[in-house]
Amino acid sequence: xxxxxxxxxxxxxxxxxxxxxxxxxxxxxxxxxxxxxxxxxxxxxxxxxxxxxxxxxxxxxxxxxxxxxxxxxxxxxxxxxxxxxxxxxxxxxxxxxxxxxxxxxxxxxxxxx
Amino acid sequence: xxxxxxxxxxxxxxxxxxxxxxxxxxxxxxxxxxxxxxxxxxxxxxxxxxxxxxxxxxxxxxxxxxxxxxxxxxxxxxxxxxxxxxxxxxxxxxxxxxxxxxxxxxxxxxxxxxx
Numbered sequence: 385x386x387x388x389x390x391x392x393x394x395x396x397x398x399x400x401x402x403x404x405x406x407x408x409x410x411x412x413x414x415x416x417x418x419x420x421x422x423x424x425x426x427x428x429x430x431x432x433x434x435x436x437x438x439x440x441x442x443x444x445x446x447x448x449x450x451x452x453x454x455x456x457x458x459x460x461x462x463x464x465x466x467x468x469x470x471x472x473x474x475x476x477x478x479x480x481x482x483x484x485x486x487x488x489x490x491x492x493x494x495x496x497x
Numbered sequence: 498x499x500x501x502x503x504x505x506x507x508x509x510x511x512x513x514x515x516x517x518x519x520x521x522x523x524x525x526x527x528x529x530x531x532x533x534x535x536x537x538x539x540x541x542x543x544x545x546x547x548x549x550x551x552x553x554x555x556x557x558x559x560x561x562x563x564x565x566x567x568x569x570x571x572x573x574x575x576x577x578x579x580x581x582x583x584x585x586x587x588x589x590x591x592x593x594x595x596x597x598x599x600x601x602x603x604x605x606x607x608x609x610x611x612x
Contacts, residue, residue, distance in 0.1 A: 418600065427587055427603040428540070472540065476599070484553040485530070485601060487540040 387411060388475050388488035396494045403460040405491050407473030410454070416476040417449055417456045421469045422490070428472055432458060463495045499524065501590050501604035509610045515576040518607045522569050522590030528552075529571040530601060531563060534585040543586075546571050575609075583611045 388409050397403045405419075416435050420428035434440045434447040434456065446459040456475075460467055473488040502521045510516050522529050530553075531543040542555040546565035563573040569590075575582055585608050589601035 416599070420603075427585075427606050430600055430602060433600055484542060484545065484555075486542065487532075489539045 387486045388473055390471075390473050390488040390491045392489055393492040394494050395491055396496055397463050399463060399465060399495055399497050401463050403463045403467065403493055403495070405458040405460075405471050405473075405493065407456045407458075407475075407488055408454055409456070409473075409475045409486075411475065411477055411486075412451075412454060414451075414454075414475045414477055417447070418474040418476070418485070419445075419447060419458045420472040420474060420487075421467075422472060423469045460493075463493075465495045465497050468493060468495045501588055501602055503586075503588050503604040503607050505607060506605065507608045507610075509612060510578050511612050512578055512580060514578050515574060516578060516609060517572055517574045518586055518588075518609075520571045520573075520588030520590075520604060522571070522588075523602060526590035526592050526602075527569050528591045528593065528599070529565060529569065530589045530591070531571070531573050532587045532589065533557070534587055534606070535583075540587070543573065578611045580611050583609060585609075 390407050419432040421431050422428045432447040434449045440447045444461045448457045470490040470492050472490045474485050476485045504519045528547045530545040532540050534540045545553040549565045560576045565571045585606045587606045588604045591599045591601045
């Protein structure tokens with residue numbers, strides 16, 4: 385079983401719609417969860433992080449965490465063509481694992497004008 | 498505040514050669530992690546350094562090594578290059594190590610091509 389799993393996509397949504405990106409992880413002791421956006425040919429850019437169960441909102445982005453289900457998601461409201469990118473879910477393990485962050489394979493999102 | 502910088506941005510090497518990549522973290526950041534990104538394997542963790550000590554290591558052969566200097570700058574070295582080492586090598590810095598609340602910021606990467 386892979387440690388962090390995401391649907392590879394591509395996920396296509398029309399402009400203005402809500403894009404929903406999902407991620408599951410295997411380490412029940414995981415503490416921190418991150419969403420990165422990566423445009424083609426560029427490096428990953430941190431867009432959201434969440435540590436506690438529930439929702440965290442930042443502008444058009446909402447991260448949702450459910451530790452019991454080992455599930456984290458990212459919602460993008462009012463999707464724009466500029467949101468078209470690969471979204472990487474990253475999970476940091478337990479306190480003793482320092483900075484070993486495990487990345488999922490990424491979900492490719494395409495926002496259609 | 499300047500971001501993470503990596504040099505060189507592009508490299509072309511031949512099989513059997515060795516290569517050294519450099520990473521300068523964001524000022525004040527003491528943790529540097531290295532990742533390899535390929536289309537087939539995605540983003541894979543190589544190793545992490547904090548205060549000149551390697552804290553974590555991924556599942557890569559011993560040909561991959563790294564170090565960190567007292568100013569937090571880090572280098573990684575790949576010896577006896579193989580075709581499969583062709584990848585984007587990314588460096589990420591963060592302020593602290595061992596803390597859950599520790600976001601990483603990536604540099605632009607070094608694109609290595611092995612011929």
